[in-house]
Amino acid sequence: MSRALSLTTDPIDRLTWRIAWPMSIGMFFNTMYNVVDTWCAGWLGTEALAALSLSFPVFMVVMVTGSGLSQGTTALMAQAWGGGRPEEAKHVFAQSLLLALAAGLVMSVVGNLAAGPIFRLLGAEGSYLTKAQDYMRPVLYGSIFILMPMALNAALMALGETRHFRNFLIGGFVANCALNPVLMWGWGPFPEMGVSGLAVATVLIQAGGVGFLGRQAWRSEVGHGLAASHFKPDAAVLRQIAGQGVPAALNMLTVALGVFVITWFVQRFGKEAVAAIGIATRVEQIVLLPAMGLNTAVLSIVGQNHGAGLPERVREAWVTAIKAGAGLMILGGFFVGFLRGPAMRLFTPDETVISHGSDYLLTSAITLAAYPILFITVFAMQGIKRPAYGLWMGISRQLVAPFLVYQTLAFGLGWGLWGIWWGITCVTWSAALFSLYWGYRRFCRPSLSTIKAVSQD
Known part of the structure; x- marks a missing residue:
């Protein structure tokens, strides 16, 4: 039987993969x-x-x-x-x-x-x-x-x-x-x-x-x-759980609403475009799976080490997961970019759908590395009991920015579907870079007194 993990003493890189891969x-x-x-x-x-x-x-x-x-x-x-x-x-x-x-x-x-x-x-x-x-x-x-x-x-x-x-x-x-x-x-x-x-x-x-x-x-x-x-x-504890859980749940709802927003814009270009985005995002989700377990790893590791008042391990957990997730998705983007046509043909023989979907996957190959940066930072913030960050990020990325960016690129500048595809890339990378900046300020620069104060919330 393998030894139980110690999230506050075992090496961070070992913990990250030990938790992430099963998930x-x-x-x-x-x-x-x-x-x-x-x-x-x-x-x-x-x-x-x-x-x-x-x-x-x-x-x-x-x-x-x-x-x-x-x-x-x-x-x-x-x-x-x-x-x-x-x-x-x-x-x-x-x-x-x-x-x-x-x-x-x-x-x-x-x-x-x-x-x-x-x-x-x-x-x-x-x-x-x-x-x-x-x-x-x-x-x-x-x-x-x-x-x-x-x-x-x-x-x-x-x-x-x-x-x-x-x-x-x-x-x-x-x-x-x-x-x-x-x-x-x-x-x-x-x-x-x-x-x-x-x-x-x-x-x-x-x-x-x-x-x-x-x-x-x-x-x-x-x-x-x-x-x-x-x-x-215990009303106090139930309120604490709800206070952490409700923003996280609402953040996930913004993802569903974001899919609706994208579909609303895409449907203006015909049913083939709608079918294409449906298939292409399914391919994208499969490629993202190897990095998704890192969310769970960073939540567990950051949570325990933050509770223990170990800011250096909190920082290391966030940085390690960001590097691992972005690295995996850079590699995944390489394969998506080169295999986008055959990937689409696995799901449909319609050449118009394949063409639209291949165009989206070309931009997705560039976007993929942004998603782990976003998700890992959101889960790390959850680990230090700051779930509202993910909710506000979800609202801005899934609901507010798309209406401005997609409308401008697709119709204002006349880029058509390419405007939506590149719009998704721009919105996602903008949010990822902001998350990187915010995460650096939160995990790499706070004083020990700030860490301890937050852990007592």
Whole structure:
């Protein structure tokens, strides 16, 4: 059995990769999980595919709630654990489970009441509306099982342990491949559920994740010795978790809104352009996966070392993750630039779509290295309990700047689609350079007294 990590004493470079790689591998399988759902929905017809797409905004609310809760809990627990306050870390963990339970119950009720009107607002009616509701109903009723694994994993991430979540995501992918056709078509003793079967499979897998991750969390250092008193509702701690989690969740929502903004501009150039950006961003997301685990690593490492009052290790963690992420994406950009045409042809034979998508991927090859700089700085700021930075950065990058830059380049200067593609590059790199400047000021130049003052917030 490998030795437990010490996030406050082990070498930073070793810690970074030890935490990041399992998470990156897990996220790859999580991405493929969604690909399998889309593929299976395609067997059921166009309406089933459209129902999944239509359900995305509602499903996104569930996911960002869980992600915000997880990030907030990890930051608070890591701070307490690194600061030598294990009882406080355990208390935060227990309270986060209560918050996940309450949020799941609220979503089950409110979500089912709101889903129908939202789908109608988006233009669904008849059998199309029915299928969208058939898919979302099990997801909303099972919200507790979707939120709980994220809360449980937050405790493990606070200790720098990401291998268990990786194993859960790999197991979930395999289970999804088996359950989807069984529940969709009603093989064996199971009734035919159609598109609902995809949702039921997800809820069952997440419920299994509660058991698996719960067992690992209870066996960990932070789970050992949990008492009933830790689960007594504590308004002050619940407010702290919400104070860290809500800005993180809202930041993720700005990402979803940013996709809507880009699509709104692109659709003015035709359906081929919309199809192209959809495929190209999927390629881009796959290339980004190796660097995404660094976000978790920097959150855990910065959180514990900030709580322990070790500013030099906080600085080293941020710098190490920035260098690693940017380096990986410079290499990834090289391959994207040279293989953009073949990558597009994997998804479509339409030459117009391939041409538009290849143009976007050419600019993406230059943009890729900016994303780790942005994300790592946001997660590092979360690690020192400054989550509002990510929210304001998300609002400016995803909502404010695009309307000014895309409109000017695409239509004001007449660059057309190239204006949007280069606009994305300009907006992203501008935000990344600002993040680099802000991160340098925050992590490389603060005095020890400032670090200690922040850690006591």
